[in-house]
Amino acid sequence: xxxxxxxxxxxxxxxxxxxxxxxxxxxxxxxxxxxxxxxxxxxxxxxxxxxxxxxxxxxxxxxxxxxxxxxxxxxxxxxxxxxxxxxxxxxxxxxxxxxxxxxxxxxxxxxxxxxxxxxxxxxxxxxxxxxxxxxxxxxxxxxxxxxxxxxxxxxxxxxxxxxxxxxxxxxxxxxxxxxxxxxxxxxxxxxxxxxxxxxxxxxx
Numbered sequence: 001x002x003x004x005x006x007x008x009x010x011x012x013x014x015x016x017x018x019x020x021x022x023x024x025x026x027x028x029x030x031x032x033x034x035x036x037x038x039x040x041x042x043x044x045x046x047x048x049x050x051x052x053x054x055x056x057x058x059x060x061x062x063x064x065x066x067x068x069x070x071x072x073x074x075x076x077x078x079x080x081x082x083x084x085x086x087x088x089x090x091x092x093x094x095x096x097x098x099x100x101x102x103x104x105x106x107x108x109x110x111x112x113x114x115x116x117x118x119x120x121x122x123x124x125x126x127x128x129x130x131x132x133x134x135x136x137x138x139x140x141x142x143x144x145x146x147x148x149x150x151x152x153x154x155x156x157x158x159x160x161x162x163x164x165x166x167x168x169x170x171x172x173x174x175x176x177x178x179x180x181x182x183x184x185x186x187x188x189x190x191x192x193x194x195x196x197x198x199x200x201x202x203x204x
Contacts (some may be wrong), residue, residue, distance in 0.1 A: 009053070022084025023129035024136065030161050032136070037148050038067045040164050043117065043162060044157045047072060049175040053117035053152060058131070061092050062144065063111045068109065071099040082127040086133030088141075095142045101141030111147035112139050115157075117171050122151055122158035123180050132160075189197060 024032075037043055051059045051074040061072035073094040077087070080086070095101075095112065102108055114135045118127070126204035132149050139146040148159050154172055168177070 001163065004030070008177060012143070022088075022133045024084075025129060025134040026124050026161065029129075029132050032146070032151060034149075035147055036162060037144060037159065040148065040150070040159050040162075041166055042111065042173070043067065043082070043148075044152070045164075045169055047115050048152070048169040048173075052175050053115065054204050055117055055119050055171060057117045058087075059115040059117075060094050060135075060138075062095070063113060064152055065109055067111075071095075073098045082130040084130040084133030084137070087130055088137040089134075090137040091134050092141055095138060095144070105143060108139075108143055108145040111145040112142070113147035113150065115150045115152055117152040119171075120153060121155055122162060123154055123158075128160060156195075 006202060032079050043061070045142055047053075047059045048094070049059055050072060051057070053059055053074060056077050058073055058077060059072060059074045060069050075094060077090070080125075083098065091112075091114070102110060112133060112135065115130070116131055128151065135149060136146045151158050151160060152169070152171050153171055156165055156167040156170045
């Protein structure tokens with residue numbers, strides 16, 4: 001399994017030691033045993049059609065054991081510096097809005113996945129590492145399995161750590177219509193864009 005690395009920016013070099021502890025490196029993510037998506041393109045296309053994310057928009061979704069979408073929410077990150085703790089709090093706030101926790105279960109049965117639309121190419125960045133840290137911690141606090149982390153750029157989509165991706169949808173493409181031979185399931189609970197979530201978290 002191989003990963004690409006984007007050049008570090010000046011902001012990345014100035015990241016404090018505390019913030020650095022809230023970033024998952026690609027090797028740590030690969031060793032975490034993240035469950036594979038059965039049909040990643042279907043998941044990505046479904047989330048893209050529902051939320052049509054633009055750069056700096058995150059879409060967190062909860063899947064049932066059959067990888068069917070049960071809830072999703074999107075929000076825009078407006079912080080100048082990525083920090084795993086801040087991103088964890090924002091993800092947890094969205095999960096609490098759209099679906100009850102599973103903390104009473106001995107083992108998680110539902111899985112949370114994260115789609116993040118950003119600028120740049122599909123190579124891993126420190127910001128991706130902060131999102132990974134935040135997703136893993138938010139899942140633990142909400143009683144969910146930590147699932148895939150997916151980036152959406154102008155080049156297409158990429159499941160980091162799996163090497164699976166595609167050109168469509170991309171950050172620039174229009175939403176695709178749903179294509180299935182089965183009757184559609186009940187619509188999942190969704191949350192709208194709430195760009196003030198991170199500001200409220202930062203004010204605490």
